[in-house]
Amino acid sequence: MDFRDVSLTGLRVFRAVAEQGTFTAAAIALGYTQSAVSRQIAAVERAADARLLDRRRDGVQLTAAGQLVLRRASAVLDEIEQTARELSGIEDQGGTVRVGWPPSLGSVVVPRAIVALRASHPAITVTTREGGTPALVRALRTGSVDLALLGSAPPFRPPDSESPPLVTQTLAERSLRVALPASHPLARQDYVDIADLHGQRWIAAPPSGGERLMGVWPGLDERPEIAHTARDWLAKLQLVAAGCGLTTVPAPLTHAVPEGVRIRPVRGGPQEQRRLVLARLPEPPQEAVVRVAEALRAAALEVDALQ
Template identity: 35%
Template sequence: MSDVEVRQLRYFVAVAEELHFGRAAVRLGMAQPPLSRAIRELERHLGVQLLERTTRQVALTPAGAGLLRDARTALDAVEAATQRARNAGRTEPALRVALKADFDAGLLPRILDEYRRDPAALPVEVLLGGRGEQVTALRAGRADVALLPTPFDERGLDFEALMTEPRMAALSASDPLAARTELCLADLAGRTLPNGDPADRETRNFLPPARQLDLAQIFNLIELGSMVLFTPVSVADRHQRPTIAYRPVRDLAPTTLMVAWPQQSHSPAVAAFVRVCGTVAATIFPPLTSQNSVTSAV
């Protein structure tokens, strides 16, 4: 890393993602002046300007954008190496499965039941997290395998499709749109999704919102008419409320539930889990042609 310290990269990534020194300092648990000095020191060391600073905003220069991309990769590699070393030293190995609560299409209990019968199975630790945290956990070595909906950042991961299902719009039962039996995206103009995107121009970007909300919080905001949510049918079925209306949106893309794992994984326990995921999904839903083959990657 050209004698650049991991600490400096962490500082830079925080500032580059927040684009605000104050928020980055709070995120890092430090005061703002030493953070500013550390970034200036990094710029002097590299001989390039990484950030454009004005009294109103902070912006990345082209050099800063490039370093942000590479710094994330480097930090992920460092964290993953550290975590793998810790895992290797554990006296009781386990398979760590990451997912967002309820975003398993109801498959996880059956998957776990079948997996326990496999000769290669390990005890399972389920790691619940917010939307988008599963990919980070895989790259950082905190999880061995994940169940997650599309889209997600596929870099460095192998994955297999399990099932595809439509998504519906969850909106307040008092919303005038709730009187309709079907919607289109254009009908949702003026309404906002939990990540801040306009509901009628959903981008489905990979980044989770800056402040993660759980489903209970999101539903409370929907009830108040503050936002709408696009959710898989399986999640809508689990969370029926008289104050929430679920309506199909005819031009809303469906979502596919995937099982994903790091490309460098050669774990028999991961391979067994992926096989079981495919078998269980195929008994409930029509088989899908996977984008990657488990036998070629694990």
């Protein structure tokens, strides 16, 4: 089967499964049966002649081939949706869109999206506020923000248990990494073995507001030595550059670290995947919100392609 024969429905279903994380969630979001979703995914994988999704008990994870197909499929679908809007005579609408974002995850994506929007939709004003995931979810529920970028870790549960559920899209999924001083012996290697993280000094943000300890490698079977605490990710990385300890960072920050810091993957333990999720309330969004969401998704794909 030729991949050029893949239907737009198949691409939409594949993107929904990748964004929602499970066949069941994608079926609900699309209004399909789970068997219909399974058939569409099977057809896309046959056409690609490759396994695009790893099926796991807690959901699905994109393979390397799946990440490539998702990037290309999203670009195609976005172009078609844009064409449909233009053909139907929909005009760009201005307005202010309020975006909440966690600095450790959105600091690369949000500025890229704002720059793109200035060129493509200058009538739209974007205002932003930083916050942790629990605080941003509350801001969505109370109407303080229109869109929120959220961090998500396995088992990738919904942002909250309130009803109606928030509408979410997975913009990126990458492994957690460790930041080391450039002078650290472990920085000379291409990766860090998890056993070498034992006995290290860490720079972390204290847990608060329902969030766990951020900055220490998850799952270490020892009581970590916290040398410094800082909530701001840039402050943590500056402390790393000064040789004060190690901290963890999501992969998108690789291209935004200060001098004197080296980012390395960690091997030898469970994969520590992290997702960047875009969330909003389930009510139909205004056109300006749709445009900003599209820009954030495009920026996330650009950042992901640089990894």
